[in-house]
C-alpha cells in the first residue's frame with residue numbers, strides 16, 4: 177500500500193469519499209402532499225392559505241428560503257433545506273400569479289411595478305412563533321421570480337450549552353466573554369450561523385448591571401433589555417458614526433454587526449482599549465486570515481496585540497440523521513488516508529479506528545438526504561501574553577498560529593475530526609465545506 181504524501185492527503189480523501197459517493201437527492205412523499213394542499217387552496221381561491229401552507233412546510237422541512245422560479249409556462253417552487261436547493265413542486269403561471277401578487281402585497285411592494293427588482297419583508301405568526309419573511313423579486317422573461325428568506329426568530333437565541341463547543345473551546349469563549357474589555361471577533365464565510373452565536377453570547381451577557389448596545393444591519397431579533405440600533409447608510413447612519421454615538425451612551429458591552437472598513441475597525445479597537453467589551457464579525461474564513469486582514473486594514477500590530485482577545489472562526493455543517501446511519505466497511509485506502517490525516521492534526525494518539533464512515537438507509541425522516549439539522553465547527557484562538565508579544569514584534573501569521581498551537585488553539589480540522597468521531601457529522605460533509 178502506497179501511503180500518500182502529506183500534502184495530498186486532503187485531496188485524496190476528497191476524491192476517494194466524494195467522487196465515489198452515491199448521488200443523493202432530497203426526496204419525500206411529503207412533497208406531493210404539499211403540492212396537493214397548495215393546489216386545492218388555489219383552486220378554492222384561498223391564496224392566503226396556500227401561501228401559509230408553503231411557509232409552514234418550509235419550516236417543517238428546516239428550510240431557510242423558498243424560491244419561485246419562472247420558466248416558459250411553469251414555475252418551480254424550491255426550498256433551500258440546509259443549504260441544498262430542493263425542487264418541491266411546480267405551478268402553472270396562472271396558479272402562480274395570485275401567489276406572486278399576494279406576496280408583493282403582504283410585503284408592501286408595488287404591485288404595478290414588474291420590471292425592476294424590489295425587496296421588503298412581512299411578518300406572520302405560525303403556532304405562536306413570530307416569523308419574518310424577507311421577500312425579493314427579480315423580473316425575468318416578462319414575469320417575476322421571488323425568493324423568500326424565512327427568518328425564524330425562535331432559533332435566534334439558543335442555550336449557550338447547545339452551541340456545540342467542546343469543553344476546551346467552551347472554556348476559551350467563556351473566559352473571553354466574562355472579561356471587562358477586549359475585542360472578540362466571530363468570523364464567517366456565508367452560511368456560518370453567526371447570528372445565532374452572537375445573539376446567544378449577548379443573551380448570556382445580558383444582565384441588569386450592564387449596558388449592552390448593538391449596532392446592526394438589519395436587526396434580526398429583538399432582545400429584551402438590550403439597546404439595539406440599526407444602521408441606515410442612505411440616511412448617513414453608518415457603522416462608523418453609529419459606533420461613535422454608541423460610545424457616548426455609556427455602554428459596557430458593544431456589538432457591532434460587521435467590521436467592513438478601516439475606520440470602523442479603528443473605532444471598535446479604541447472602544448475595546450477604553451474598557452469596553454466589543455463583539456463583532458469579519459468576513460474571513462480562519463483565524464490566520466483574520467489576523468492578516470486586520471493588519472492589511474492598516475492596524476498597527478502593537479495596537480492589535482493589546483486590543484484583540486479572541487477570534488472565533490466558525491462553519492455550519494449538516495448533522496447526521498440519527499434514524500438512518502449505519503457504519504460502513506472501510507477500504508484499505510480510506511483507513512490509510514484517515515490515519516495519515518490524524519497524524520497531520522497531531523492526534524495520532526487517537527486511533528484512526530475511531531473514525532467511522534457511514535452508509536444510509538431509505539429514510540423518510542430526513543427526506544432521504546441522510547442529514548437532519550446542523551452543527552457548528554470552530555477554530556478558536558485566544559491571545560495570551562506570548563502571542564501578544566509575537567504580534568507586537570511583527571511575527572508572521574504562520575509563526576503566531578504555530579505558537580498558538582503550543583497553547584490551546586483548536587483548529588477547524590481538529591474540531592471537525594473530533595465531531596466526526598463523536599458521530600455528530602460525517603467526514604464527507606466536512607470535506608464539502610472546508
Ligand SMILES: [Zn+2]
Nearest residue numbers: 497500539542
Ligand atoms: Zn434519515
